[in-house]
Amino acid sequence: MTYAITxxxxxxxxxxxxxxxxxxxxxxQERAFGSTEMLYVDPxxxxxxxxxxxxxxxxxxxxxxxxxxxxxxxxxxxAAYFDDAxxxxxxxxxxxxxxxxxxxxxSLPSDFAPIRVAxxxxxxxxxxxxxxxxxxxxxxxTLVDRLPVxxxxxxxxxxxxxxxxxxxxxxxxxxxxxxxxRMHLGLEVGRDITAEELSAHHDAVIYAVGASADRRLGIPGxxxxxxxxxxxxxxxxxxxxxxxxxxxxxSTERVVVVGNGNVALDVARILVSDPETLAGTDIAxxxxxxxxxxxxxxxxxxxxRGPEDAAYTRPELLALKHLAGVQxxxxxxxPRIGAAIDAAGPKDKAAVLQGVTRARSNWSAEPPESGRRIxxxxxxxxxxxxxxxxxxxxxxxxxxxxxxxxxxLLLRAIGYRGAPVAGLPFDEATGTVPHxxxxxxxxxxxxxxxxxxxxxxxxxxxxxxxxxxxxxxxLADAVAGSLPAPxxxxxxxxxxxxxxxxxxxxxxxxxxxxRAEVARGRSDGRPRVKLATVRQLVSTARGNRWRVPR
Numbered sequence: 121m122t123y124a125i126t127x128x129x130x131x132x133x134x135x136x137x138x139x140x141x142x143x144x145x146x147x148x149q150e151r152a153f154g155s156t157e158m159l160y161v162d163p164x165x166x167x168x169x170x171x172x173x174x175x176x177x178x179x180x181x182x183x184x185x186x187x188x189x190x191x192x193x194x195x196x197x198x199a200a201y202f203d204d205a206x207x208x209x210x211x212x213x214x215x216x217x218x219x220x221x222x223x224x225x226x227s228l229p230s231d232f233a234p235i236r237v238a239x240x241x242x243x244x245x246x247x248x249x250x251x252x253x254x255x256x257x258x259x260x261x262t263l264v265d266r267l268p269v270x271x272x273x274x275x276x277x278x279x280x281x282x283x284x285x286x287x288x289x290x291x292x293x294x295x296x297x298x299x300x301x302r303m304h305l306g307l308e309v310g311r312d313i314t315a316e317e318l319s320a321h322h323d324a325v326i327y328a329v330g331a332s333a334d335r336r337l338g339i340p341g342x343x344x345x346x347x348x349x350x351x352x353x354x355x356x357x358x359x360x361x362x363x364x365x366x367x368x369x370x371s372t373e374r375v376v377v378v379g380n381g382n383v384a385l386d387v388a389r390i391l392v393s394d395p396e397t398l399a400g401t402d403i404a405x406x407x408x409x410x411x412x413x414x415x416x417x418x419x420x421x422x423x424x425r426g427p428e429d430a431a432y433t434r435p436e437l438l439a440l441k442h443l444a445g446v447q448x449x450x451x452x453x454x455p456r457i458g459a460a461i462d463a464a465g466p467k468d469k470a471a472v473l474q475g476v477t478r479a480r481s482n483w484s485a486e487p488p489e490s491g492r493r494i495x496x497x498x499x500x501x502x503x504x505x506x507x508x509x510x511x512x513x514x515x516x517x518x519x520x521x522x523x524x525x526x527x528x529l530l531l532r533a534i535g536y537r538g539a540p541v542a543g544l545p546f547d548e549a550t551g552t553v554p555h556x557x558x559x560x561x562x563x564x565x566x567x568x569x570x571x572x573x574x575x576x577x578x579x580x581x582x583x584x585x586x587x588x589x590x591x592x593x594x595l596a597d598a599v600a601g602s603l604p605a606p607x608x609x610x611x612x613x614x615x616x617x618x619x620x621x622x623x624x625x626x627x628x629x630x631x632x633x634x635r636a637e638v639a640r641g642r643s644d645g646r647p648r649v650k651l652a653t654v655r656q657l658v659s660t661a662r663g664n665r666w667r668v669p670r
Contacts (some may be wrong), residue, residue, distance in 0.1 A: 121183050122166035123173060124198040126191055127435040128180040128284040129158035132248075132581030135172035135181060141165055144172060145201070148585055154578060157433040157469075160201035177291045178580075179284040190442035197434070200466055235323040235598055236610060238262040240309055243272020244580045245570025246328030247292035248587035250301070257595065260300045260610065262322065267361065268306035268625045268657045269633055270296060272330060274580070275650075276358045279386045280401035281393065283647060288580055293634075296627050302610070304617050305625035306658065312620040315543025315566075321613035323603045324565045324594050326558075327544065331536035331551060331571040337378060341505030342532075346372075350383050350533035357390055357407035359650035361657065365406035370414035372528025373487045376514050378502055379533030380423035381431035385440055387531055388419040392446050392492040402641065402648045418487035420451075420525060422516060423498045427470040428460045430498070434469040440494065441472060447493040452478040454499045454519040483525050505530060536576035544568075550575055558590030559597070565604045567594055623654075629661025636660045 125135070125144075136144045136159065143165035146152035161172070161181070173181040184195045237253055239246045242265045253259045269275065274289040295301060309315055319325050334349035336342060346369065355363040375391055377384050390398070395411040423430055427450070430437075441448060450473055452458055458478060464470035473496070481495060497516070504515040506524065513524045538551035545554050545561055552575055553568045554561040560568055569590040570583050578586070597603050608616075617624060625633070633651065640649035651657050 121168050121185050122163040123161050123181050124184050124194045125159050125161055126180050126194045127439055128178045130178045130288060130579055130581035131159055132584040134175045134177060138171040138175045141167050154582055158435060160198045162202045163199050177288045179287060190438060193438060234258050236260045238264055238318055238322040238325045239328060240264045241272060241328035242270035243330055244274060245583040245587060248584045249326050249328060249569050249591055250295055252587055252591040254295055254298055254300060263301060263303045264307050265305045266308035268654055270305060270630055276355055276360045280403035281398060296630060303627045306623055307617050307621055310542025319565060321606055321608035323606055326567045326569055327541055327572060328570045329541060329572050331538040331576040333537040333539045335535040335537050337502060337532055339502060339504055344505055344507045344511045346511035346528055347505050347530045350387050350531045353387050353531055357403055359404035359652040361652060361654045370410050370416050373415050374418045374527045375416050375529045376420045376525055376527045377531045377533055378422045380421050382433055382436045384421055384533035385432050385436045388421055388494050389440055389443060391416050391419050392494060394445060400646055402650060404650060404652055417492050420495045420497055422500045422502060424501050426456055426460045426498050427473055434472055437472045447491060448476045449493055449495045450476050450478045451481045451495055451497040453480055457498050483523050538572045557593045559593050623658045625661040633657055633660050
């Protein structure tokens, strides 16, 4: 029996570091690492020790003979990755590796005096950086987040029907109460304190603020009511406190999603899933109620390129293909589409669409009278959003000319974009902060990690090696004595933060929020029911009971 990696793989390579026979690839030392959709177990080399499954932070690794239903396909996917690959050398002996765990050179604590490092952002990038500092140095870490709760994209970006992916948050949470960590949630740099004030109280500051803005289509009518970013939609169903419960109107029968990346698939899947299957997740209460009353029966995914070049990953498309009660349809309006699907090999993502219904859609008609479906329309570009008030249709161009797709809701899922960070340089072209191996250009002692560093690419696990590089650069600067000396003490920063914002949440308050959300979910058989406003979060953190009307 061998093991296989499945859909929820986060590619952070924890499994690689514990494998005694080097059977998981690509490793961080291999060129393909970071560019493949997931990691893979070589069934010819695996010795069935289970170390990878024990170490996986997102429960993505299982014995092949325990896979069932759609998961069985991952046994073939893992094996197929190695079909044309050269065999890796394997030697006898305990804990043999042909590579080392993905870390950068770490200096011993004696090489420099203890340092204070602020990490701005508590999502995966920030927490991987904090973890590296806490495990490999004697640094003191200040965690700062503009929201009164930690988690970033793990809390507000992962779809509620992907609970295994959210488990990586448990790995990060163990550092929230670390004795060398101080937490200031609800503190915004640029609003409550300046970047200069933060730097004055720390030897170094790492910004892990992500890419909070969305890319625009740049077409007429994009600003109409009912034209919404997928970022906002994802935040809405994840109970983000900055998105109102009534922000989304699901009274239309057809929704058009522009884009065909994983986020586009996420929103399409949520829109057509049986609400009762979502009732056991941590989806926002208001979103669950709206989906139960939803009139949506069809979601159209518009892709500028063909199925062979779609941005989504094969695991996410596979999950969509097996969605109960939902029909997948490929709009066969362009002969290139069918040709690409038919010609796809077993490793190509277009091959997943083999066997899916192909039909020329009649967009002047309403969606089917019964059932729910997702329609893939490749080689299509939106050129105008139509409507006298709210959105009524989207004009799309393709090989067959222009067509109008009637819809009352347009979701833009064409990517995230970084926003300027107060006090830091910013590259408008790339939406990132200029840096060299994580060191911000022209700002000694200031560093970046995650999407604000490299752009909105890579999943949760990609932040691990990204953080390792940044922390390595920071420690090299510490050893060289090039970090600016802070002028304020740790306690002085704590007092400053409290003066500027008296609603801050610390680690104890965060634990109170977690207990309250889990308790609210327990009665309904759900993992948690999230508090959805800043007021609720802060009130709960302070020990005040807050009951949200059901």
